[in-house]
Structures are given as C-alpha cells and as structure tokens.
Amino acid sequence: MPERSSCRRARRYAVTLTAVVAAGAAVLTGCTSDGGEAARDASATRSPAPAPAPAWDVRPASIAAVGDSITRGFDACSVLADCPEVSWATGTDGAVRSLAVRLLGASKAASHSWNHAVSGARMAQLPEQMAQAAKERPELITVMIGANDACRDSVRLMTPVEDFRASFEASVRQLRAAAPKTQIYVSSVPDLKRLWSTGRENPLGKQIWKLGICRSMLADADDMGSAAVARREAVRARVMAYNDVLREVCARDERCRYDGGAVFDYRFTGKQLSEWDWFHPGRNGQARLAEIAYRNVTAAGPPA
Template identity: 35%
Template sequence: MTRAHASARIALLVAAALSVSGCAPGSADPVPTVPTGSAGGAAAGPIAVIGDSMALGVNSCSDMGECPAASWALGDDPTVASVSARLAGQEGASRPHVWAAKNGGTVADAIRLADTAVAERAGIVLILIGANNVCRPDTAAVTPVADFGAQYTTLIDTVRTGLPDAQIVALSIPDLLRMWELGRDDPEATARWNASSSCRSLLADPASDAAVDVQRRAGIDETVRGYNAAIAEACEADARCVHDAGAIHALDFTSTDISSIDHFHASASGQAKVAQVAWETLAQTLDG
C-alpha cells in the first residue's frame, strides 16, 4: 500500500537526552484523551513514534537540543500541526503519546525502541528512521543497503508481532543531499559543519567540488534512495502498513525549513512539511 495534546499518559523513552530550554510542549487547554475509541480503520490505543532526532524536534526551536513541541509526530506547536494534533481534531480527543525515539538513533536502535510502543499497546505507530545509518563519521561506517533492509524488516515484524492490529506508517528518509545543497554556499553553515563531528560521511569538506567529494556525496544519496526502497518493500509486505511512496524524500525543503542552529536539522517549518506528508499518509487508512 502507498501514500498515504496534551496526553493523559506519556511514555517517554529517550536514550540520549539533551537539555531543552524553552521548548516544552505548549500550555494549550487540555484536550480529552481517547484510550479506547478510534477513527475509521485505526486501531484503538496510543499513538507512538519510533524515530530519531527529527521525532524529538532537535534544534527545531530557538534553543539547541530537543524540542518535542515542534515534533512532526506528537508535538503540540500549532504552526507544525503534528500528526497527533490533526488526529485529535478528527477524532475529537487526543490519544496518549508514546515517544519511542532516540537522538542519533539508527534502525537497530529502533528495533529495541519498538518494545516501548508494544508495551504501551499503541494503536498507531509512526516510523521515520534511517538518516543516522547513512550520516556516519565516515563512509566506511555507513550501513549497507541490504543490511538496512533486513533490519527495517525486523523492525516492522517486531511491531506487528507485539501489536497485531496496529496501523503502521512507514515514512521515507528526507533528501539529505538537499540539506547539503542548501548550506554549501553559506559560510556560517559550512563553518558549523566543519566544526562538528556529525555526519562526516556527507558533510566533510562541504564546499569542495573535487571529484572524490562529489563521488562521496553521490554515494550517500544513492544509499538513501536504496534505504527508501527497502522501507517501501518492508512495509508492503505487511497488510496494515502504509508508506509515503518517497514523498518525504521528495519534499522541496528551502533554507527556512532548516534549523539556523546547525543548518542541518529541520526547523519548525520543515517539521510542518514532514507532518503534512505523514498525516496524508495516515489519513488514507482512516474512514470518514
């Protein structure tokens, strides 16, 4: 299949927490929770996100670090309009949240994090994972496509075994090469990248047009595309999994969609674009 708030109980699992200043979820009026009811074809139960820094809103707000309010998945920032917030609007109440995400998490981490979603009996499981498998200290540490595909299949199987009726939403990895393109001519961005140890497999020598660097970046782009094909294949093997057909990867991010803190993570407007695609993907499974 293709293309697709405040909670009464939040299970928060973050293995590598950063301190967050001024980024806590907003203080909007409480919304009643719905632990049993559901919209259309969605199973009853909490809504969970299995993911990495993007799910946690890292560097999406004004301060460095995690900002769950800006999360495309479970955030409560109205400018983002997260999947959870949109679902609450449709169902008339907010489902409990399950944060099964890790800053810097890979698909191998996601397999372990899935246990949290299972333990909380999630009815909807949103998955966006894989960028950290290709964003590595060097190209030798990048996860091969075949290994990624096998691990992602294990992730889907883990969720399905523990949650036989849950709706799984498998989302493609954003176009990381596009993130580099947006910052390569910005001296501040390249300075930040050169000073950081993050994602050297893509961001090393960011301004270089030497053949070896062009080839390295092209290899990273090809790997991301291979990962996304593997995500779609694993999802299509599960009758209650829907994927976005590469729609998040195809998003045309602009400079305003990228964090001014590290020039690589999504800003709040970037999170909003991801939320829109994720919602459209889930909405296909909802009746009415």
C-alpha cells in the same frame, strides 16, 4: 397391424412421461404461474454478507513515534538540543500542528501520543524502540529513521543495505508479536544531498557542520572536486537503497503504509531548516513533515 398398434402405444407413453417430468421439474424449481416470484421472494429474505473491515483506519485514536533526531525535533528550538514539542509526529506546538494534533485534536494529542525516538539512533536500534512503543498499544506507530545509517564519519562506515533490511524486518516482527493490529506509517529517509545543497548557502550552518554533523555528506561542504562529488553521490545512492527497503518490507504488511518517497522528494528550502545547523528541520520543516504524514495517513489508499 400389430406393429402399428405397438408404435401408437409407445408414442402415448413418451408423451405421458414428458408431461410427468415437466411437472416434476416445475415443483422442484419452485416455478409458479407468476414467472418464479416465489424463488425471488425466498432469495430476498437472505441477509447480505457483511462487508469486510478495511485493513487501514484513516482515523487512529492513539499514536506512538519511533525514529531519530528529526522526530525528536533536534535543533528546531535551540542549538544541539532536542525539542519534542515541535515533533512532526507527536508534538504539541501550535505552529507545527503535528500528526497527532491533526488526527486527535490538541487536547487529546497530549494524552494519547508517545515519542520513543532517540536522537542519533540508527536502524539497528529500531527493534528496541518498537518494543517500547508497542507497550502503549497505540493504534498507529510512525517510523522515520535511516538518516544516521548514512550520516557516518565516512562512506565506508555506512550501514550495509542488508543489515538495514534485517533490522527493519525485525522491528516489524517485534511489533506484530506484541500488537498485531497496530498500523505503521513509514516515512522515507530525506534526501541528504538536497539538504547539503540548501544548507551550504548559510555560513553559520557550515560552521556547525564542522562539529561533526553527518560528515559523510557535509564534510568539506564547498569542495566540488571529483572525490567529494563521488562521496556525496554514494551517500545519496545508499539513502535511496534504504528507501527501497522500507517500501519493500512495508508492502508485505497489510497494516503498513509507506509514504511513497514523499519526504525524500520534498524540496526543503532555507525556511524549513534549523536556524542553528541548517540541516535538521526547523519548526517550519516539522510542519511540512506533519502535512505530508497527515495527507498519507488519511488518504483512502497508499501513495502510488
């Protein structure tokens, strides 16, 4: 009998303890008879975390351009002369409708864009151009350079790929030190072999080529011997390697966007080339470059 009485007391103690624990748990968790609405009300009063600002602004308010003769509009208006007013990046010509005009409007483009490109420039000169452009504190810098690194008097003199890479990396560091939030739009180097293939159809253009334009690709334009073919293929391969560098370096910077090879892939025709040298883009070609740039700059994401 004493043992059964002791068991009954133990069972009553366990039931009581369970009830106390359950009540305490209800208080601690804020449970109510309506199924936890008090907890939901408290959660609803908390402000949601703000969404992070996008790294790429599709509507920059100012633009600076760096690069070479293409961005200077060389041979687009007259023979062997710059014509920056038709530049695909910052020009004011109504027929071209440059990237600056498309983004900023014609009136604002004149006062909020700057062209620091230099005809004949190679990648080794880009850090200096980048430093000059950074002084303007632009929201976007366009880069189109590299053709002159491949356009040399001979294949042997083309800029080595690693030197090209080192200069481009230095250019990005130069900009980031002075303007850490400026966006960079990088155009691929055009396919020089395709320009040769198109331009050689024009006898006048080939006469201009003999003055020394891009001899590594354009010399002996009608020579289809094995040595000439190999030379042109070597130039094209080097351009493709340069574009790989542009893509790889740009990919490491969240505010840099490469065109995905769009300019290299563009199939220029005689209508897009200069009527004087049949190699540089004319007005029509500059307009096509502006279209490509605008499409990529304003896209929700970088080209695939």
